[in-house]
Structures are given as structure tokens and as C-alpha cells.
Amino acid sequence: MPSKQSLSTAPQILNFTGSASLRHRLVQATLTGKPIKITSIRSTSLTPGLLPHEISFLRLLDSLTNGGIFQISETGTTLLYKPGLIGHTPSPNSATSSASRIIRHDISAESSTRGVTYFLEPTCILAPFSKSPFHVVFSGPGCVTSATQADYSVDTFRTAILPLYAHFNIIAKLECRITKRSCSPGGGGEVSLTFGHQIRLPPTLHLRNPGRVKRIRGVSYTIGVSAGNNQRMIHAAREVLNQFINDIYIYSEVVARAPGAEGDKRGTPGFGMSLVATSSTDCLYSADWGSGSDVIMTPEEIGRGCALRLLEEIAKGGCVQRIGARTVVSLMMMGSEDVGRVVLGKGIFEEDFVGHLRDWRSFGCGEALVKEWTGSEGLAGGGMGGMDEGQLISLGVVGKGVGNVGRKVA
Template identity: 30%
Template sequence: MIFEGCSNFRTRIILSLLSGKPVKIRNIRSQDNEPGLKEFEVNFLRLVDKITNGTSLEVNETGTDLYFQPGLLIGGSISHECCKLRGIGYYLELIFMVTPYCKKGIHITLKGVTNNEKDPSVDAFKTCALPILQRILLLATDVTMDIKKRGMEPDGGGEIYFSCEPVKYTKPIQLTEFGKIKKIRGTFFSLRVSPTIANRMVEKAKANMLKFIPDVYFTVDHPKGKLCGNSPGFGANIVSLTTNGIVLNADSVSLPFSGKRTTAEEIAENVSSAMLEEIWRGGCVDSSFQSLILLYMALRQKDVSHVVLGPLSPYTIQFLRHLKIFFGITFKLEPYNNINEDEDLRQGYNSRILVTGVGIGYNKLI
């Protein structure tokens, strides 16, 4: 399978691993001043090599052409130093997508940048993606994720541990009832800066969220010594939980101190606005992890699954196109309005989409 350019690089490699189909990617930044693969993409391929057996790569001298022959997904105990140009979330997407289909369970330690602006934070994966594994893949006792250290750009220093056993049984996905927001929780952290910054963020964000719902509780994380990484910074993660067990998430972090400065109040405003927008979207899955739930739907046994999503992100739209290319699967997309909800809620949720699909009956290596 032949592709052009560097866009959707991770998606092509991940789906190549799951489908067993080799891919060739040509003209990777061939017109740039620095052509070829970037450091974080090479680092990503090293992680792929660690969790597989028999993977082969061929890259030309300039790095603009890549031939990828996928191996078998094995898993095992792994430790990996992530590139500091991207967050650990960039690599966790690979882990969450392929772990259920490995031969053995994965026990992995990832080191690098835990929170940045480009990628979902490790908090987002722990609060939103982990419940998807537990609820959808029936892994209530076999999946854990611990944030051992936090690290900000540019020098990182963070560390997380993730453990998950392979899936032995799956069932069709039925996620159509959003429910009502019952509580809002959050974590505000400050690394190598004054702890009063975290308190200022909490005060501002709580004032904003109390206008929406009374059950609001935020915690402050101010690690010291080796636990706070190598660079100063601060940020926030807010989670909304509904009466039907739906979890939505919002992140915001400060810019690196070498660049433009951001204040604690700006971070609190940003994360509050992002949380309210995510609630307004009304999807039963957080917008950052739409592709994750769609992949699980595609690889289920041959049965019908339903899930209600908010407006599809550009990344999700491209992911759907790649699913059709690699697996030949398409989904039925139609507007969704629940007649049991209040009229004002239905008007706010008029952009929700009901996604219906039949799994391909994917069989992993046993």
C-alpha cells in the first residue's frame, strides 16, 4: 500500500501492524528545508520495533521514502525513552490501540514529556481512554496506569507505567445515552514554580465551573525533587462524569518558559472553556479518543455496534478513510437526537452523530 507525505504517519503504521499489510510512504517532507523523517517519528518506529517481532524497515538516504513490513504483535515488558519533541501521549495512542491484540500482555514504562500543547496528556489517557478499555474491552482488573513523574517541555523528565493484558472476549459496543453531568473533578499541577500558581488556577477554574454545576472538586499536585521533571511549568486537567458513566476531559498547559509567558488565570480560563465546549459537543466519547472507539468497533466480532459522537474532528475523519483503505470497513453516520431529552438539550446537541458499524471479526495472534 503506497501513501504520499507525512500526514497521518502514526495511523498508517498502526493500521499496518493490525492488518499485517506492508506500507510504503513516499515524499516525506521532500520539499522542506529539512526533508525526511523527524526525530520523534524515528523514535516512534523504535517503539514499534520493541513491541513486535519480525518488523523490518527500509529508509532511503534522505529519509523521504519509507518501506514498513509489519511483524507480529508480541507485547512483553518494555522501557522506552520518548522523544522530547512530542508528548508521551503521542506514543500512548499506539499502545492503547494495539495492546488488546498482542500475544502477551504489555508492561511498559515510558519516559519523556507528560504534558504539552500538541498531544493529549497522560492525565487524559488515564481518565478517558482507560475507562474505554475497562468498560468496552471487559478488562476491569487487568489494566493499570500510573503517573510516576511529571515532565514539561523542553527537557521532560516525566515517567508513566502502563500495564494491560490481552483481550480474550469482546462484545458489541452500545454507547448512545449521554445522561446528565453529575460531577466535575480536576487536577492542577505546578512543576518547579511557586505552589501558589496551582492555587490561583484552582480558584479561577472553580469559580467558572460552579456556574455550571455545584458538585466541583479540584486537587493540587505539586511534586518536589525528582518527581517534578527537569523543566518548570504548570497546567490543568478537568474531567466531567455523567450519570451514565460517560467521561469527558479537557487539558491546558503553560508554554515553555523560554517562549511567551502564560499566567495561571489564562490556563484556568482555557481549561474551563475547553471543558464546557466538550460538554456542549455531547458525544459519548471524548473528542480526543474518537478514533480509539472507532478502531475497537471495526475490529469486533461480526455484530452491530452503535456509538454517539460529537462533531468529528479532522483527525477522526482521516482515520475513518484509512480504516476503509486497510480493512475495507465503512460506518453509517446519521444525525442523532434523543426524543427523551429536554428540548433545550436537543438544540445544543444537534450536531451529534450516531455511528453504526459491523465488526470485521478480527482474529489476533493467540
């Protein structure tokens, strides 16, 4: 009998299948406080169950929250997660020192296929709804700061994703510092993230005018290779971009020696580039390309490819680019019970983004209304002056007013 009673009072467990968007489902569960059960995670794969970087993300989630419960089946194909409160509480015996507030997350060498932005992005989505400020230091042999096959670089994260929070008035005390740069297979980098701006409820967002691109900034980095590669990358990128706009500045970062995984050993050398285009209405488009170990590329190819990717991203249009869409939608879903609108390019509506919106609905949090964006209502010029006709979609999001549970009384 008592067990039945506890079952009835406990919130219903949401069921999901598959490994798709596991990271964002966990974030959604943590934000809404609803337990989830994910089954058949890579059950038919040769490497069944959770992958090392997913396990690492679960560890991070554990240290970012209080009182969460993780249950992983023996094969790793089933995960039960009961979220706790967002916010790190330092251990009581070292509560006085400020160093105890810093969460150190060590990423193992096995998960170095993913960049550190795999962890940074969801951490920042959770951070505004935390009880206390976040100070997280990512390090270890699996910490890759440059762009990888699946993830963008930390430079792009800092210059294109963190400014998105400014749309929600989250501006103060945001910092993302790359202490050590590193490349894909080796890792050994170090990134410290400070997110000190916690809010009660994100304001309703209305982003409808993409504007015109007015400037392009970028960072090109070389790690353990000649600094001349920077110049070659920048030259190739400017060859493409100079004909469109004159306000271009690409900074170069040189790391003479790649950080090694173990003391003496040298880490993987490499180089890459991150470009960010800012529009007249502060909408951001970014592109990223880094050298990989599987395909050997010249710096010219990287620079030119990165510039072309940026142009492709700009051509998609909209106020938020592909890699920032989930962050913006998550914050909108957590916002007040009001219709917020954001205009996105049609190219952003891929399968997994629609899946992300469906996940939000299954969490009973918010409603998304999609309709074609035909020009602008009272806004001067539809961004590209009619060139983007039929390219844009207006995504209306009605939040559920969940907001920050830890800061209900303030």
C-alpha cells in the same frame, strides 16, 4: 520465477502518501497485519523525512512487535513497514526474570516537543490484541508528562482515555503510573504503563445516550514552581465551573524539583491542569492546558482556559470526545461483524478523523456508516433534552472480526 511466486503469495502492499496520521496508519497496519508503504513524507518541507518523535515511535513499535520490518529511505521520506505479531518476547537468556518482560522505551531529547501520550495512545490500542501483557516504561529526556501544544497530559490519558476501554470490557490490570512528572522542553519524566487485559475479540459497542454531566474531577500540577500556583489555577477553574455543577473536585500535585535531563541540571519548571467531566452514562469529556515556553501565561489564565475548554468539549456533545474517538473507532473496527453504533458530536468530524475512517476502509477492515442522529430511539431524553438537536451524528461501524491474531486458539 521463484521471486514472482513469492510476490503473488505475499500480501499486497498498501500505499499512502504524506505524513498525516502516520502514527495511526502504522497502528492500523500492525493490527490488520498488512504491509504499508508511505511515500513523500514531508518531501517539500525544510526538514524532510521522518521527525525524531516518529522515529522514536517506530522504535517503540519494533519493541512491541515480533518480526516487523522497517525500511526507511536515505532521505527519510519513504517508509516501508511490514508488521509482525503484536507481543513482546523477552530475550531468551533472561527469560526467567520478570524484569525482562518490561519494555523500556527511552525517548530522546529531540522528540520532547510531543508529550508521552503520543506514544501511550497507540500502545494502548495495540495492547488488547497482544499475545502477552504489556509492561512499558517510558523515560528519557524526551518524556513529557504534562500537556503540550499537540498532546494531552498523562493525567488526562489515565482518567479520560483508559476508561474508554471499559466500554469494551477491558477493565482488569490496567495501570498508568506517573513516576516522574516533567514539562515540555526539558522532559526527563517517567511513566509506566501496564496493560494486562488481552482479549480475543472486542464486543460490539452501542453508545447512544450521552447523558448529562454529573461530576467534574481534575488534577492540577506544579513542577518546580510554587505550590500556590495550584490554588490559583483551581480557583480560576472553579470560578467558571461552579455555576454549572456542584460536584467538582480538583486534586493538586506538587513536584518540588523538576527532573533534570542530565544528573545535576534542573529541568524545565511549569504547571498545568487536566479536567474530566463524567456524565450520568459514564461518557467522558476532558480538557487540558499546560504552561508552554513560548507564551507566558499566569496560572489564572491556565485554570480559566482549561475550564472553558472543558465547557467547549461538553458543548460538542456526543458519547466520545475528540481525543478518544480514534481509540473507540479502532476497537470497533477490530470487533465482530456486527453493526456497532456510537453517537458523536458534529465537531469531532474533522478532516483527519474522516481521514482515519477512510484509512480503515483502505485497510479493508470495517465499514463506517454516518448519519445524523435525530433524538433517541427509545432512550429517555436526547442527552441535553433537545438542546443538542442537529448537533449529533450517529456513527455505525461494521467490524471485520479480525480481533486478536495471537489469541486465535484459546
